[in-house]
Amino acid sequence: MLAANNLAISFGGLKAVANVSLRVPPGKITALIGPNGAGKSTLFGLVSGFLKPDAGSVVLEGRDITGIKPHAVCRLGMTRTFQIVQPFAQQTVRENIAVGAHLHLAGRKAALAAAEEVAGRVGLTEQLDKLASDLTIAGRKRLELARALATRPKLILLDEVLAGLNPQEIGEMIPVLRGIRDSGVTVFMIEHVMQAVMNLAEYVWVIAQGELIAEGLPGEVTSNEQVIEAYLGHGTAARLREKGATRG
Amino acid sequence: MLDPAILFPSILNGLTTGAVYALIALGLTLIYGVLHIINFAHGAALMMALYGVYFLHEKLGLDPYVSLPIMVPAMFVAGYGLYRGVIARASHGKDENILLVTLGLSIILENAALYFWKSDTLTIETPYTLSTVNIFGAMISTPKVVAFGGALVATVILLLIIGKTNLGRAIRACAKERQGARLVGIDVDHVFAMSFGIGLACLGAAACFLLPAYYVNPQVGNGFVLIAFTIVVLGGMGSFVGALLGGFLIGIVESIGGLMLGESLGQIGIFVIFIAVLLFRPQGLFGAKA
Amino acid sequence: MRSLWLIALLVLVVALLPLFVTSGFAINFVIMVLYATLLGQAWNILGGFGGQFSFGHAVFFGTGAYAMSVLQVKFGLNAWLALPCAVVLGGLVGTGIGALSFRYGLKGSYFSLVTLAFAEVFRILANTFDFTGAGVGLQLPLKESAADLQFATKTGYLYAVLALAAISLLTAWWLKNSRYGAWLTAVRDNEDSAAALGVNAFRVKLIAISISGALMASGGAFYVQMYRYIDPHIAYGSSISVEALLAAIIGGMGTIFGPLLGAVVLHALSELTRNYIPDAPGVSLIIYGALLVLIIMFMPRGIAGLFGRKR
Numbered sequence: 001m002l003a004a005n006n007l008a009i010s011f012g013g014l015k016a017v018a019n020v021s022l023r024v025p026p027g028k029i030t031a032l033i034g035p036n037g038a039g040k041s042t043l044f045g046l047v048s049g050f051l052k053p054d055a056g057s058v059v060l061e062g063r064d065i066t067g068i069k070p071h072a073v074c075r076l077g078m079t080r081t082f083q084i085v086q087p088f089a090q091q092t093v094r095e096n097i098a099v100g101a102h103l104h105l106a107g108r109k110a111a112l113a114a115a116e117e118v119a120g121r122v123g124l125t126e127q128l129d130k131l132a133s134d135l136t137i138a139g140r141k142r143l144e145l146a147r148a149l150a151t152r153p154k155l156i157l158l159d160e161v162l163a164g165l166n167p168q169e170i171g172e173m174i175p176v177l178r179g180i181r182d183s184g185v186t187v188f189m190i191e192h193v194m195q196a197v198m199n200l201a202e203y204v205w206v207i208a209q210g211e212l213i214a215e216g217l218p219g220e221v222t223s224n225e226q227v228i229e230a231y232l233g234h235g236t237a238a239r240l241r242e243k244g245a246t247r248g
Numbered sequence: 249m250l251d252p253a254i255l256f257p258s259i260l261n262g263l264t265t266g267a268v269y270a271l272i273a274l275g276l277t278l279i280y281g282v283l284h285i286i287n288f289a290h291g292a293a294l295m296m297a298l299y300g301v302y303f304l305h306e307k308l309g310l311d312p313y314v315s316l317p318i319m320v321p322a323m324f325v326a327g328y329g330l331y332r333g334v335i336a337r338a339s340h341g342k343d344e345n346i347l348l349v350t351l352g353l354s355i356i357l358e359n360a361a362l363y364f365w366k367s368d369t370l371t372i373e374t375p376y377t378l379s380t381v382n383i384f385g386a387m388i389s390t391p392k393v394v395a396f397g398g399a400l401v402a403t404v405i406l407l408l409i410i411g412k413t414n415l416g417r418a419i420r421a422c423a424k425e426r427q428g429a430r431l432v433g434i435d436v437d438h439v440f441a442m443s444f445g446i447g448l449a450c451l452g453a454a455a456c457f458l459l460p461a462y463y464v465n466p467q468v469g470n471g472f473v474l475i476a477f478t479i480v481v482l483g484g485m486g487s488f489v490g491a492l493l494g495g496f497l498i499g500i501v502e503s504i505g506g507l508m509l510g511e512s513l514g515q516i517g518i519f520v521i522f523i524a525v526l527l528f529r530p531q532g533l534f535g536a537k538a
Numbered sequence: 539m540r541s542l543w544l545i546a547l548l549v550l551v552v553a554l555l556p557l558f559v560t561s562g563f564a565i566n567f568v569i570m571v572l573y574a575t576l577l578g579q580a581w582n583i584l585g586g587f588g589g590q591f592s593f594g595h596a597v598f599f600g601t602g603a604y605a606m607s608v609l610q611v612k613f614g615l616n617a618w619l620a621l622p623c624a625v626v627l628g629g630l631v632g633t634g635i636g637a638l639s640f641r642y643g644l645k646g647s648y649f650s651l652v653t654l655a656f657a658e659v660f661r662i663l664a665n666t667f668d669f670t671g672a673g674v675g676l677q678l679p680l681k682e683s684a685a686d687l688q689f690a691t692k693t694g695y696l697y698a699v700l701a702l703a704a705i706s707l708l709t710a711w712w713l714k715n716s717r718y719g720a721w722l723t724a725v726r727d728n729e730d731s732a733a734a735l736g737v738n739a740f741r742v743k744l745i746a747i748s749i750s751g752a753l754m755a756s757g758g759a760f761y762v763q764m765y766r767y768i769d770p771h772i773a774y775g776s777s778i779s780v781e782a783l784l785a786a787i788i789g790g791m792g793t794i795f796g797p798l799l800g801a802v803v804l805h806a807l808s809e810l811t812r813n814y815i816p817d818a819p820g821v822s823l824i825i826y827g828a829l830l831v832l833i834i835m836f837m838p839r840g841i842a843g844l845f846g847r848k849r
Contacts, residue, residue, distance in 0.1 A: 048734070074736035082734070088727035099724040102717045103736040111717065151735055286647040338835040344591055347647050348787065349834050351593070355780065355827030359820035470776065474658055477651055512673075513666045519655045526652050527642040 001026035001155055001186050002078065007046050007056035016042045018210045019056075024155065029177065029187040031201035031218075035231050039210040040190045041083055044157050048080040049073040061154070074103065077154035081147075081161060083190070085140040087132035093119065094128045096143055100150030114150060122146045122176055138169045142176075149180065156180065158189040162196050174199055198222070206230065257386035258503045264392035266499020267399035268458050272472055273479035273491040274402060275450030278410075281486020282423040282443040285335070288350035290476055291469030292357035293448055297323055297455035298464040299361065305372045305459075312374065312456045313394070319452035327448030331441040354469070361466040369465040377460055391460035398457045402450060403492045409446070410488075419443055423486070475502075478522040484532030494533070541714070541794050545707045548798075552700050556693045565692045567809070571801045572696075572703040573760065577778070578785025578797030579706035580753035585783060586791030587713050588746040589726030593650040594657030595754055595782045597635070600773030602628045602755025604664060606762045607676040612669070617687035621759055628755020629748045636747035640740050654779075661774035675769025678762060687763050695764050702756050703798075709749065710794040722746055723792070754782065784826055788833050790842025799841045803829075 002024040009017050017039045024030055032040050045051035047058050049070040057066040060078055068076075079100075088096050097115035098108075105111045119125050122142045127135060132143060141161055148156055158177075162170050170193060177200055181187050191197050197204065197218055204221045206214040208230035214221050221227055228236055272294060279287045287293075300319055304310040310318070330353070338349040380387040410416040421429040422439045430436050462468075479498050483490025498518055506514030525532060552568060559565065577599070585591045605624035609615040615623075639652055664670040682690045689695050713719030724732035725739045733739055762768050772778075781804075789800025807829075808822040815821050837843055 050730070050733075069738075070730075070733040071736050071738045074734060079736075080734050082731065086728045086731040088724055088731065090727060091723065095720070099720050099732065099737070100735045102720055106717050108715050108717065108720070111720070147731070147735060286651065334831065334835075338831060344646060344650075345834050345838065347591065347593075347650055348783075349831050351780070352827045352830035352834070355830065356824050357827075359823040359827065362820040363818055363824065474654060478655075481651075510666075512662060516659055516662045519659045519662070522655045523638075523652055523659070526644060526648055526655075527638060530644075530648065 001061060002047065002188065003059040004043070004047055005057045005059065007043065007053050007058065009042065009046060009051060009054050015210050017046060017053075020207065020210070020212050021056075022205050022212065022215070024186065024188045025203065026155075026186050027181070027184065028202045029181045029189070029200045030203045030205070031197045032188070032190045032205050032207060033192070033197060033221075034207040034213075038207045038230075040207055041159055042210075043207065044080055044159055044190060048078060048157060050080075074151055074153070078157065079148040079151045079153040079155075080157035081144045081159050083159040083163065085137075085144045087135070087140055087143055087147075089133040090131065092129050092131055093124055093135070093139075093143055093146075096132050097124075097146045097150045100147040103151040115146075118146045118150045121149065121179065123172065137164045138166075141165065142173075145176075149185075153185060155186040155188060158187060158191075160190050160192060162191060162193045165193075167195075170196060194222070253385075254507065255504075256384070257388070258507050259500055260383060260386050260388050261392070262500035262503030263496050264388060264396045264499070265503065266496040267396040268392070268454060268461075268495075269472070269475055269479055269499055270399045270492045270495025271395070271402055271450060271454035271457060273476045273483070273495055274399075274406060274488060275447035275454075276476050277480045277483065277486055277488065277491040278406065278450070279444055279447040280480060282419055283440050284423075285339075285346040285350070286477070287444075287447070288347060288473070289330075289353040289357065290350075290447075290451070291471075291473035292354035293323070293326075293469070294451045294455060294458075294472055295361060295464065295466065295469035296326075296357055297448075297451045298459055298462075298468060299365065300452075301455045301459045302370055302372060302464050305374075312372070312459050316453060316456045319456055320449045321452075323452030324445040324449035326445075328441045328445035330448075331444035332437065335444070336437055336440070354473075358466050358469065365466070367465055367467070369463050371463045372459055374460050389461055391457070395457040395461065398453065399492060399495070402453055403488050406446075406450070406488050415439070415442060474522070475518060478518055478525075480532075481522065481525050481530070482532050484534035487532070487534040490532055490534035541711050544795070545704065545711060548707075549700060549704050553697070556696065562692060565696055567805060569692060569696050569699055569764075571798075571805050572699045573757065574781065574785050574801035574805060575798045576699065576703045576706050576757045576760070577754065577782040578789065578800055579703070579710055580750050580757060581782035582786040582791060582793075582797050583709065583713065583753065584746050584750035586786055586793070586796065587710070587719065587722050587726065588743060588750075589723075590645070590743065590747070591650050591783070592653040592747075592750075592779070593783070594653035594655070594779050595750075596774045596776065596778040597653065597657040597660050598628045598631055598751040598754035599758040599761070599778045599782075600657075600660055600664065600768075600770075601631045601751075602758030603762045603768045603773045604670050604676070604758075605755070606759040607678060607768050608670060610678060611676050616685070617763060618685075621687065621756070624759040625752045625756050628758070629752035631755075632747040632749075632751025633744060635751075636744045640743045640747075654776075657774050657776070657779060661770045664770040664773060671769070673770065675767060675772075678766035680766065688766070695760075698763070699760055702753075702760060705756075706753050707794060707798070709753065710797075714794060718742070718745070726792075780826075784830060786840075788829055788840055790840030793840070793842040796840055796842040803841065 004020055004022050007017055007020045034040055046053050049068050052067050057064055060076055065073055094112060094115045097118050098111040101111040101114035105114055119128055122145050124142050124146055127139055145161055162173060201218050204218050205212060206221055206227050213226050213230060214224045276290050301312050301315050304315045335349055339346050376390045379390045381390050381393045418434050418439050421434060422436050426436055479491055479494040483494030501517045505517035581595050602624040605627045606620050609620040609623055610617055635656055639649055644652055665673050681688045721737045721742045724737055725742050729739050785800035785804055786797045790796030807825055811822045
């Protein structure tokens with residue numbers, strides 16, 4: 001559904017993303033993981049039009065969208081959320097979500113009604129008339145998700161939508177995310193919360209220091225030595241193996 | 249094309265006028281560079297300083313240059329108080345709010361001046377008001393030449409303060425990283441207030457240099473506000489040298505513009521430059537990219 | 539819906555006013571308030587709803603005023619025909635300034651400064667060319683006939699400004715209840731998020747500044763018809779720019795009735811000071827400035843903010 005081909009971008013000499021290629025399959029939940037600063041959000045930015053790549057291309061459903069502005073990318077069916085939530089603070093939850101709904105609905109009443117419906121799907125019904133600035137972090141994350149959903153995307157890019165949530169809140173969100181996939185939306189997520197990745201992702205890419213170092217099923221990838229080293233440091237894989245060996 | 253005999257004095261005049269503009273812009277660029285606020289009250293503050301110099305001359309017989317050691321500290325105190333008392337309280341952290349608050353202050357100051365001193369245009373008479381200095385054949389008014397020197401001295405002093413003193417170090421820290429500065433124990437509000445105070449103190453100096461060659465009325469600040477902003481933006485927000493050179497450049501543009509297009513239309517060059525810089529090179533000639 | 543009824547009620551009350559009130563002073567007061575509402579609402583469209591604070595809104599006012607004058611005086615066009623021209627021209631100036639400013643990503647204070655610079659440029663141009671009467675300005679010949687959009691009595695002007703103010707209020711209502719308005723406030727509150735949700739921020743802002751410019755120009759056109767005189771200082775001077783933003787901010791930015799509330803408060807204060815502190819030009823302005831500072835400090839949502847979220 002979405003293909004990134006040899007994407008690269010540098011910021012003042014630092015290669016934030018270097019030669020990354022991946023293909024996001026339609027209809028599934030897939031994940032992009034990697035240590036902090038690896039370039040995950042940068043990749044999202046490249047793919048969604050917020051950043052212009054120095055090299056490479058982005059293809060959405062067969063159409064080259066490299067360098068197209070974010071609002072145009074959204075209209076083509078790919079919507080992203082932000083790692084640091086950016087709600088329309090002085091507007092209510094309903095009004096926030098309605099902005100997303102307006103992508104396809106011209107009427108105000110229709111958009112507000114659609115907002116209610118989407119809020120129901122993510123569990124925000126109780127908060128519809130609250131100001132976005134009055135929500136908890138969990139609420140704001142749901143709002144971010146709801147707004148993106150309201151645009152009826154074919155592919156949704158979730159940037160750490162579970163970050164900052166406690167285990168119970170995460171537990172509540174996992175079925176929501178599954179529900180989104182089941183309704184026909186392709187989900188591509190950046191996540192740090194391994195519990196979610198293992199539970200939800202049907203395919204995983206691992207990025208470290210701007211480069212793709214591994215990809216595959218969640219189980220394969222997490223036992224990949226290179227991946228372990230990227231997260232835990234050089235030589236960890238060997239040490240862990242030794243530990244495992246001495247334990248017998 | 250243009251007769252050098254006319255062009256040369258025009259450029260010199262532009263330089264000296266520009267020096268006064270630079271003095272006004274120096275304070276503004278400090279305030280912007282450190283506090284990241286656009287001080288809309290700068291023109292009104294200059295106007296008040298000019299009235300200050302005027303009354304010191306009329307009531308106490310003090311020569312404007314002699315008033316320097318009075319005006320500069322007075323304006324500093326006013327600036328410090330204004331920041332701590334009003335501006336800091338009103339910001340709520342948003343840039344636009346400060347813009348509006350300083351606009352409000354400028355309205356208050358301008359109309360207070362109108363109420364107290366009516367709209368008469370006032371000038372002072374000093375022994376050197378009409379004297380001129382001969383520079384390679386061009387006759388330039390003495391007060392303006394003194395102003396030129398004053399601007400250079402002020403720039404050097406500011407550079408020394410910012411570069412060599414503890415306060416300057418603190419100012420630089422707060423300008424770069426507000427939270428970090430707090431964490432290492434710098435009283436950020438105090439530093440900001442000091443910066444604002446220094447910015448207004450520059451206006452005190454500017455007024456002393458300006459009045460002998462100019463005039464004062466309640467609206468005088470308005471004319472300088474946009475020009476000062478143009479210089480600050482042109483020179484690069486936060487750069488003293490940039491403000492100085494920008495001042496000279498604008499002064500020359502205005503002078504030559506006036507020569508070629510007439511008094512009224514001549515000023516247009518300044519604002520066209522302003523718009524162009526804002527659109528195409530907002531970091532100015534010397535500033536860092538925001 | 540409630541707001542729509544309120545607007546209708548307002549229009550009705552003012553329309554019937556001349557039947558019950560004969561005091562010229564009262565009629566004039568209402569005219570001034572409605573005029574200030576128009577200017578404030580024009581600013582509000584771009585500033586309150588759009589989040590782009592213009593400090594040079596006079597650039598649109600002056601364009602409308604001069605268009606109205608020049609078309610009548612130099613080209614002999616009928617006032618009723620000149621009016622739409624003035625409005626459209628104001629809108630186009632808005633589009634032009636917006637296209638330049640937003641294309642280059644000007645925001646916040648920089649945008650405010652650039653609008654101020656444009657107002658100054660226009661002022662200098664108007665002051666230079668004979669076409670606009672240069673420093674002397676332009677005077678409209680006295681015609682006192684409705685066919686020429688001049689009225690023998692104040693009542694005529696009351697209805698004229700009522701119509702314009704009503705249009706501005708309806709525009710604000712439309713912003714509160716339309717897709718475009720939702721897009722505009724989204725861009726105001728967070729441009730990146732809005733873009734991620736499919737909103738074309740550039741186009742949205744461009745439309746806002748065009749509408750704002752057109753409304754403001756209609757204010758300039760009205761001014762010229764009522765006072766029959768315009769010069770560069772009145773047209774493009776900062777007092778008009780300030781008047782527009784004062785009404786909107788004090789009354790409540792981004793609300794339908796904010797500019798109206800602000801206009802009422804400002805003019806009421808003006809009358810009170812004139813009564814209690816006579817012979818003091820500019821005192822009301824001192825109070826305005828203080829009010830602006832106080833509102834920003836303590837009540838940033840303006841007077842409308844006191845009414846909770848009902849706007």
